[in-house]
Amino acid sequence: MTASQEKTSSSPKKKQDDKTREEKINEIIADGGTIVKMEVDYSATCDEKLPIAESLADSGKLNEALDMLLALEKQTRTGSDTHSSGRILVLIVKLCAKAGEWNMLNEKILELTKKRSQLKMAVAKMVGECCTFLDSTPDKPTLLKLIDTLRTVTTGKIYVENERARLTHRLAKIKEEEGENQEATKLMQDLQVETYGSMERREKVELILEQMRLCLLTHDYIRCQIISKKISIRFFEDGKQDELKLKFYQYMIEQSLHDQDYLGICKHYRAVYNTGSIQADEEKKLTAMKNVVLYVVLAKYDNEQSDLIHRIEKEKILQDLPRYKQVVERFTTMELINQAGFCQQFEKELRDGVEGNQPTGVFPRNEEGDARWKDLFSRIVEHNIRIMAKYYTRISLSRMAELLALPESKAEDCLSDMVVSGAVSVKTDRLYY
Template identity: 45%
Template sequence: MDTYLFDGGRITKMEVDYEPACNEKIPMAMELAKKNPDAFHEAIEMMLQLEKQTRLGADMVSCSRVLVAICQICLQAGNWNALNEYVSLLVRRRSQLKQAVVKMIQECCTYVDKTPDKETKLKLIDTLRSVTEGKIYVEIERARLTKILADIKEADGDVAGAAAVMEELQVETYGSMDKREKVELILEQMRLCLLKEDYVSTQIIAKKISIKFFDDPAQHDLKLKFYNLMIQLNRDTSFLNTSRHYQAIAEPPRKKKPAAVESSTSDEKKKGDDKKTKEEDDKKSEADVAVEPEIELTDAQKKELTDKLVCAVIYCVLAPFDNEQSDMMAHLSKNKKLEDVPAYKEILRLFMSKELINFDTFNADFGMILAENEMFKDNSKHGKKCITELKDRLIEHNIRIIAMYYSRLHLTRMSELLNLPTNRCEEYLSKLANSDTIRVKIDRPAGIIYFTTKKSASDILNNWATDVNQLMSLVNKTCHLINKEECVYSVMCAVED
């Protein structure tokens, strides 16, 4: 099998072994070009003739050595234009061996950092990207070159150009690339899209990463980078998702899980006693699922994780009320680490309780504490939005509590409870009614608000069926009475006759 070459899924027989010729001519050509710079083209011509022989003879190893030698001769001579020209020429040659092209491209990628100036570097990258376009066997090299080009464009201030270059890469389809490197490139695409404020593209790109990848403790740094980018994406659009992202990075890093020990039981014993083996498998699976021990953290790291948890609590409170938000508040309230920040635990308790929250009292108790957080700074647009949303959540919470305890209420009395003018009360009632949070009707002439409970679909159907039964009973009774009157009338007519 040594005389056969697997190229592109095809088995190609190596007709001639040119290793002796390569061992003789490659050092000769490199020495010739090194001693006499004027003999550069002569050395290249010698290599091109040898390249043709190895290519037509399907000697992949020798052809790879020749292509790499041509690139090395160009590098020694400092002739970057010749390097770009010969790379483009050699890739397009008929019956060129794919593995030889891979070796040449990999060699040229190492020259990118050796270029004398920026213009030469860009020209070399452009050449390598053009010759690798559409070739699956050099997709990794093309992706790395594209990353370098994007970094150069970003350093020049062309963020849109850098993002456009990176978005060309469909990294998730690269089968030969390491999963960690894939995620790093996708995160770079997300970062550049966020810089140019293309939030739709960022959301689409983020879905290419499976969150299960971050379960590996070795990927903790990428996990932090991913969730920080997602926080930047969702902090102004979805407070609930932002809270979820903060909860993910508030978890401390864990130690790597040791390799599972193989079972020593034989297959025959397993077949003989199925019940016992099932119990053993269940115990082993429970042991495997056991949580890995946490890494010991410094005081600064513990404080940072606590701050992330506080942010998760705040954004959860700022999120509009629904079942998911309610479940998240209940989940957060059970977190033992909230005992280190009792003020925020009390805020959660207030929003989960079935009691009215007085805004002035709330502001006096927690105003100074909340003002220490970045999201409540008055000098930023996001801070002003968070302050407004917090006031709205307080009022909406109070309206939901009022709807639980009252079936009808005067609008003036409600404005007293909420400490709001009547027109603002109507605005909040309409908002909650439109979101289907409460069921309410307002009698404006009388100034009375009627609260009703939301009925399930089965209750509505039962009421409808009951109404139909009553209607049919009335119809049946009416028909019976009509028949009775007709009978009485016919008997009376017969008697008179």
């Protein structure tokens, strides 16, 4: 038995493990092309020649080493020896990177992937190895050139879709750091990671969240809303993805704030409140519930809002938030709310915080907070009109305006808006001239 035969026969377990890995990758590339059966096994030849090539490269004879490897690569490729071909491709790029020949590395990556009948799994191994060189590049231009080369050779290839997604994410981060937010967003939007069958679900969600973040950064709220639907909230139910869950709902809250969808914000904060890591932190739990309360009373009245506010009223945690419990009770009790009295009783705590408690940030002392505070008073007026509709069958506009503490014209406008929305049913008697 020769030395090469002895090496071949002494490692059957290793070859079996490698075959298992090849089969896994073949599952990925099966729908992208025909799986090629090995015709000649060059494992023994590679075991003999690869160390020689490495020695030549270490002694400064990189070109000679590459020439030897390229000749051997042609043999393994024409013989359909995927495993040996992958070993050779990986060694070629390793030697180029080790020698600091980054331009040559880019050239060899392009050259090797363009060769006729190139084996897909060998390319996948080479691309995976090249991705490990990104952190060792000497400067940013070299890094960008390598990323560009790898993205070029992975375009449209399903068997290296994961590597392409990670490279694109890294490039988008670089663009964002340079202030090119629009370019970074466009790069990420081109990734349809939800269709990647070989990518882990968590990584998919992370990349989709990154797409959402960049859309919000560039104020593309419509696209952010569309992208958010690619994530199933059932993914967060196992309690192991709290970090991603909180990030998702943070983006959804920002989206809903732009749309002034107060009921949606309330639901998102309820999801935050029901997160395990939030439940374990008393301060964060109380803050989440405060936001739930304030946004549910800010939401326009309908059947869903009415059902939600009554369920929130029954939450035991409100015993620790007496002022917020009183706010909810004001809107669930069939009594008129006095605007001046409400402001005097709650404004200080809701807008500024009291006794060392920080305000929630729902009603800050700025234009945005003032607009929400105004919306809150609109909800008070709407609540009072609904109460009048329950207690009165006939009332004059002047009396209604007096009870609402509004001018008659403003009271009439509010009433008309509620009739149009279907919140109340009203008939008015008016004189026409």
